[in-house]
Amino acid sequence: MINSMLILALMILASFRFIFSFIDFSETQLASPILWITFFFSGMFALAPVYMREVEQGTKEGLMLAPISPSAIYFGKFLSTFVIVLGLNLFSTVLFFVFFAQPFPDMVSLLTIIILGTVGFTALGNLISAISSNLSQSQVMLPVMLIPILLFTVVMTSVEATFQIFDGAVLADIMDGIKLILAFDIIFVASGYLLIDYIIEE
Amino acid sequence: MKKTDYLKMIFVLIAAVLTMTGLYMAFVWAPPHGTHIFDLDQEHKDVYLAEPISDELIEAFNSSEEHINLSYNATIKQSLNQNGRLWLIKDGDSTFWIMDSDTELKVFAENMGDVQRIFYFHVASAWVAYLAFIITFIGSLAYLKTNKMKYDILAFSSAEIGIVFCTAAIITGGLWAKGTWGEFWRWEDRKLFMTLVLWLVFMAYLALRSNSDPGKARARLSAVFSIIGCMCIPLSFAANRIWTQSHPTVIASESGSLQTSMVFTLITAVFAFSFLYGAILLTKMDVENMREELEEIKQEIGDLDG
Amino acid sequence: MTSNFAGLMADSILKAKGIRKSFGKKNVLNGLDIELQKGDVYVLFGSNGVGKTTLVKILATLTEQDKGDISHFGMSGEEHTRDIRRKIGFMSHEPYLYRDLTAWENLAFFADLYSIENKEKKIEEMLKMVELYHRSFDRVGSFSRGMKQRLALARTLLHSPELILLDEPYSGLDLNAQNMLNGLIKKMNGQGATFFIITHDIEKGMEIASRGGVLSKGRIIDEDIGKEPEAFKSRYKEILGGEGN
Numbered sequence: 001m002i003n004s005m006l007i008l009a010l011m012i013l014a015s016f017r018f019i020f021s022f023i024d025f026s027e028t029q030l031a032s033p034i035l036w037i038t039f040f041f042s043g044m045f046a047l048a049p050v051y052m053r054e055v056e057q058g059t060k061e062g063l064m065l066a067p068i069s070p071s072a073i074y075f076g077k078f079l080s081t082f083v084i085v086l087g088l089n090l091f092s093t094v095l096f097f098v099f100f101a102q103p104f105p106d107m108v109s110l111l112t113i114i115i116l117g118t119v120g121f122t123a124l125g126n127l128i129s130a131i132s133s134n135l136s137q138s139q140v141m142l143p144v145m146l147i148p149i150l151l152f153t154v155v156m157t158s159v160e161a162t163f164q165i166f167d168g169a170v171l172a173d174i175m176d177g178i179k180l181i182l183a184f185d186i187i188f189v190a191s192g193y194l195l196i197d198y199i200i201e202e
Numbered sequence: 203m204k205k206t207d208y209l210k211m212i213f214v215l216i217a218a219v220l221t222m223t224g225l226y227m228a229f230v231w232a233p234p235h236g237t238h239i240f241d242l243d244q245e246h247k248d249v250y251l252a253e254p255i256s257d258e259l260i261e262a263f264n265s266s267e268e269h270i271n272l273s274y275n276a277t278i279k280q281s282l283n284q285n286g287r288l289w290l291i292k293d294g295d296s297t298f299w300i301m302d303s304d305t306e307l308k309v310f311a312e313n314m315g316d317v318q319r320i321f322y323f324h325v326a327s328a329w330v331a332y333l334a335f336i337i338t339f340i341g342s343l344a345y346l347k348t349n350k351m352k353y354d355i356l357a358f359s360s361a362e363i364g365i366v367f368c369t370a371a372i373i374t375g376g377l378w379a380k381g382t383w384g385e386f387w388r389w390e391d392r393k394l395f396m397t398l399v400l401w402l403v404f405m406a407y408l409a410l411r412s413n414s415d416p417g418k419a420r421a422r423l424s425a426v427f428s429i430i431g432c433m434c435i436p437l438s439f440a441a442n443r444i445w446t447q448s449h450p451t452v453i454a455s456e457s458g459s460l461q462t463s464m465v466f467t468l469i470t471a472v473f474a475f476s477f478l479y480g481a482i483l484l485t486k487m488d489v490e491n492m493r494e495e496l497e498e499i500k501q502e503i504g505d506l507d508g
Numbered sequence: 509m510t511s512n513f514a515g516l517m518a519d520s521i522l523k524a525k526g527i528r529k530s531f532g533k534k535n536v537l538n539g540l541d542i543e544l545q546k547g548d549v550y551v552l553f554g555s556n557g558v559g560k561t562t563l564v565k566i567l568a569t570l571t572e573q574d575k576g577d578i579s580h581f582g583m584s585g586e587e588h589t590r591d592i593r594r595k596i597g598f599m600s601h602e603p604y605l606y607r608d609l610t611a612w613e614n615l616a617f618f619a620d621l622y623s624i625e626n627k628e629k630k631i632e633e634m635l636k637m638v639e640l641y642h643r644s645f646d647r648v649g650s651f652s653r654g655m656k657q658r659l660a661l662a663r664t665l666l667h668s669p670e671l672i673l674l675d676e677p678y679s680g681l682d683l684n685a686q687n688m689l690n691g692l693i694k695k696m697n698g699q700g701a702t703f704f705i706i707t708h709d710i711e712k713g714m715e716i717a718s719r720g721g722v723l724s725k726g727r728i729i730d731e732d733i734g735k736e737p738e739a740f741k742s743r744y745k746e747i748l749g750g751e752g753n
Contacts, residue, residue, distance in 0.1 A: 057605075057606065059602075059604050059606060061600065061604060062602075062604025062605075065568065065569075065596070065598055065604075066621035067593040067621075067622060069590070124430070127426070131410070131423050131426065134414065134419060134423055135413040135414050144410075145410060148399055148402035148405075148431070149406075149431055152435060152438050152439075153435070153437075157438075160442075180441050180442065184434070187433070195429070195430070198426050199422065199423060201422070
């Protein structure tokens with residue numbers, strides 16, 4: 001399953017490469033959006049099966065039956081998807097520099113933004129994934145619910161910060177963005193912790 | 203009749219009276235030509251409604267050649283100042299451009315004409331949309347706290363009405379913007395953008411509801427989703443500086459103010475729409491309650507059958 | 509109040525009163541009462557679609573009833589749910605097993621969820637009991653329906669629950685395994701476990717039942733199982749015919 005996610009990330013980046021090969025675009029301007037669109041969509045496919053598979057395999061009830069709190073399930077899934085999505089994003093970043101001949105920006109700040117963005121992405125993504133696993137057409141409903149909330153909070157902020165990084169900013173220059181992403185991370189993890197009870201309960 | 207029926211009737215009556223009054227005020231009483239004055243202070247590019255530019259100024263302008271010295275006009279000088287010599291140029295018959303020696307040509311003021319009247323609808327429906335979403339947020343919280351279905355019905359009904367008014371706000375806002383800015387949409391405008399995103403969030407909310415079976419599970423899921431949406435989106439737009447602001451601030455600041463008649467019309471419109479919202483909300487909740495009762499009756503009949 | 513009640517009826521494992529549950533327009537349970545004492549093997553018979561699974565899920569705390577009260581081990585209410593779940597073993601017709609994990613890994617995962625001490629030993633014991641020890645390290649995805657069912661049984665009994673709920677345990681098992689299961693139930697019952705079993709298999713169910721009943725139209729309608737087993741069987745078959753299954 002992880003293999004196919006890596007391949008998906010490869011495919012998304014490759015399609016960006018090919019699309020932009022026809023037009024003369026300043027890639028510096030596009031680096032940040034390309035990276036985050038790749039993160040967003042490949043990450044979404046990583047999030048989709050998290051609760052869905054429990055429902056499909058019929059193991060969700062087994063989990064609910066266990067004497068553990070729903071937030072324990074949430075944090076377990078959050079941590080595991082965080083590791084997977086972060087690995088996926090780092091892989092995409094490497095691929096990005098292979099495909100697009102970019103001068104390397106300040107790597108410390110780039111990695112900071114990617115890690116913090118991934119925390120928020122998976123924290124909220126897990127919660128929404130849990131909601132969508134209870135719905136009909138859950139495959140469609142995950143992006144429908146995820147895009148409006150996630151895109152305009154963590155992703156937009158990260159895109160803006162990453163844009164500055166590719167523009168030559170260092171860690172000190174993007175402190176505002178980092179603080180904001182951190183604030184969203186905390187809000188998402190907290191709301192995951194507080195609200196997951198209402199979602200997993202039957 | 204139940205207690206809510208009386209309340210509903212009162213709301214409908216007040217809404218009707220206020221709507222009539224508001225329409226009269228907007229189309230007959232208040233002047234059609236609100237004027238935009240653009241503050242030229244580099245840091246605050248706020249746009250606000252103000253009294254029409256004085257006849258004195260326009261006359262001075264018309265009688266002069268291409269440029270005139272504005273230093274004589276005290277009210278406008280306040281917002282210009284500093285650089286001393288400024289040039290005012292008139293474009294067509296309603297738009298004033300201003301140019302100082304350093305910076306580019308900027309729109310200074312323009313007559314908005316009838317387009318202004320859309321503004322009353324726009325502000326009122328945007329207000330109701332926000333109000334409705336806040337009520338949804340409160341209803342969702344109350345549902346999670348108490349587990350009572352009536353709060354779920356409140357949240358859902360309010361969200362549905364909010365979507366309608368939000369759509370109206372976006373459309374009227376676009377029309378108004380076309381008449382004022384010359385374009386339907388400005389992506390860099392923070393308020394426009396946030397309204398659109400809230401609209402998207404609540405579309406997702408309705409999609410969530412329609413993809414779930416009625417019952418406690420649906421109530422819980424949608425409550426959780428609306429809470430996250432209502433919390434995060436406004437926060438994001440308040441905290442983020444990505445979106446620059448050029449939205450008209452309704453109640454204007456020092457250098458110009460909304461005409462009194464326009465203020466009254468706007469307030470009437472806001473109240474009329476609020477009561478309209480209240481009346482629709484009560485009706486909608488009644489319908490949803492009846493639907494529930496109907497289900498229960500159907501079950502009882504099912505029991506007799508079985 | 510609850511503790512007083514528990515003190516009076518120390519042996520009451522499960523007590524449910526006036527359980528109602530409906531899905532949309534369909535009324536599944538209609539004011540059902542049931543009470544289990546320690547050491548009971550209660551077998552509830554019913555044809556397909558009469559709400560057996562709904563009932564057992566409600567009793568296993570997985571689904572919430574619309575109306576009615578349930579107490580397990582003298583406890584009820586949300587704050588006790590975790591304590592109750594720790595003492596319940598539930599085998600549904602879904603095996604609750606992860607296809608991509610081995611039999612051992614599956615049991616190890618559930619052992620962690622129930623924080624079982626000495627889990628290696630316990631898992632080994634369970635796998636031997638259901639005769640799957642030789643397949644410990646094969647992926648569950650490669651198992652047959654019957655093997656999955658047996659492994660699910662091992663998962664159910666892993667944490668030595670006091671109340672064991674079985675939903676159609678015989679389906680998917682061959683005759684040998686069915687007999688093994690009945691033997692196991694008797695053995696564990698001897699050790700003090702209480703069973704609640706729902707099935708439509710009257711022959712197998714009657715072999716082990718100490719008490720029993722028939723579920724029909726959302727209620728338990730016939731509990732005279734002990735006095736005349738043969739008459740009970742024929743009455744049950746009549747009901748089956750009557751419901752047009």
